Amino acid sequence: MKLKRVVVTGLGAxxxxxxxxxxxxxxxVNGKSGAAPITHFDAAKFKTRFACEVKNFNVEDFIHRKEARKMDKFTQFAMVVADEAIINSKLDVENVDPDRVGVIWGCGIGGIDTFEQEVVAYALGDGTPKFNPFFIPKMIADIAPGHISMKYGFRGPNFTTVSACASSANAIIDALNYIRLGHADVIVTGGSEASVTGAAMGGFNALHALSQNNENPSMASRPFDKDRDGFVMGEGGGALILEEYEHAVARGAKIYCEVAGGGLSADAYHLTAPHPEGLGATKVMQNCLQNAGLVPEDVDAINMHGTSTPLGDVAELKAVQKVFGEHAYNLNINSTKSMTGHLLGAAGAIEAIASVLAMEHGMVPPTINHTVLDENIDPKLNLTINKAQKRDIKVAMSNTFGFGGHNACVLFKKLEA
Structure with missing residues (x-):
């Protein structure tokens, strides 16, 4: 069976x-940091009192108040970015075959804000269960693609992938494969997360996973830097319209690039820590290259998982050097988490979008906040430090890894006729 080609025709962020x-x-491209003191709740007693929040966002600018009240913030984010991506793609939703359009979404945690509010209200009450009737439909992680499909009437494949921080990269790979195999013509894919809450921040603090640089939040996310001390929590979402190539050409769609392939692997090592030698990361990149029919020398740029954790950054770069050998020194390597923070289940989506846009504009976004290189990192690697770099990118790789040892890798390439 000949696999169908899959392209990106719309983006939303x-x-x-x-x-x-x-x-x-x-x-x-301008190296903007999204980190600032938390405004969503009183974080005065928390070890980490800052995060990368979405700013100047009023849901009622996008969704009617009555409908928005039925959604957790992660679903609201999903609706907004899906709408932008569909509009950006110029997909004629009134005339497309709804049975051939699906929604495959990624989310690591789901409606934790809703869960926290409802359970706290119950715990502080007299024991009488007075839960919001939308408590469960707001909380469950699968609900975002359900809302998107109901708004547009899309009746194709519809589900959420949950693999911690790899969730939305998994969703993109699933969408790629469903179209490749002929099960759909178009899939709205991506991910969203809204985990800047007391429970989430407290939980990740208990794991010693978050940076505690409260004195200088904008510098806290510093992948590859000697003084990095953990990741910075982020929130938001990203959406991509994946479309079968002939379907896109027939309707005259703008094509950003081709989705060349996707790879998956597991560390099979530890609940939260990566394998110190990057074995799972090595395998996922090799799997992705094989799936795409490409060789290491074809790749120009890698947007790393690069969370700014002491163990993760070093292990991933070890894996890059194992996979790419001498070609590793020809790559532009970066981590956009230095700017956005870590969006958990939505990270793969917004970082895939960053790779697509870098290819389109011929510019690699920087890894900001860098002062002194970790002595365990090869100084000859081009980590795109502090300033964007021009580059004609023909093939771009995006890595995303999650707690539990879940690894996902996606390759994008400039369209060939």
């Missing part, structure tokens, strides 16, 4: 450094 695709790209 809502991030800590920009509330749409144009703003997001501007923030990326």
């Amino acid at each position: 809502l991030t800590p450094i920009g509330n749409n695709i144009e703003e997001y790209w501007d923030g990326l």
Whole structure:
């Protein structure tokens, strides 16, 4: 069976450094930090009192108040970015075959804000269960693609992938494969997360996973830097319209690039820590290259998972050097988490979008906040430090890894006729 070609025809983003695709790209190339003191709740007693929140966002600018009240914030984010991506793609939703359009979404945690509010209210009450009737439909992680499909009447494949921080990269790979195999013509994919809450921040603090640089939040996310001390929590979402190539050409769609392939692997090592030698990361990149029919020398740029954790950054770069050998020194390597923070289940989506936009504009966004290189990192690697670099990118790789040892890798390439 000959696999169908899959292309990207639409993008949507809502991030800590920009509330749409144009703003997001501007923030990326200009090295903007999204980190600032937390405003969503009183964090005065928390070890970490800052995060990368979405700013100047009023849901009622996008969704009617009555409908918005039925959604957790992660679903609201999903609706906003899906709408932008569909509009950006110029997909004629009235005339497309709804049975051939699906929604495959990624989310690591789901409606934790809703869960926290409802359970706290119950715990502080007299024991009488007085839960919101929308408590469960707001909380469950699968609900975002359900809302998107109901708004547009899309009746194709519809589900959520949950693999911690790899969730939305998994969703993109699933969407790629469903179209490749002929099960759909178009899939709205991506991910969203809204985890700047007391429970989430407290939980990640208990794991010693978050930076505690409260004195200088904008410098806290510093991948590859000797003084990095953990990741910075982020929120938001990203959406991509994946479309079968002939379907896109027939309707005259703008094609950003081709989705060349996707790879998956597991560390099979530890609940939260990566394998110290990057074994799972090595395998996922090898799997992705094989799936795409490409060789290491074809790749020009890698947007790393690069969370700014002491163990993760070093292990991932070890894996890059194992996979790419001497070609590793020819790559532009970066981590956009230095600007956006870590959006958990939405990270793969917004970072895939960053790779697509870098290819389109011929510009690699920087890894900001860098002062002194970790002595365990090869200084000959080009980590795109502190300033964007021009580059004609023909093939771009995006890595995303999650707690539990879940690894996902996606490759994008400039379209060949």
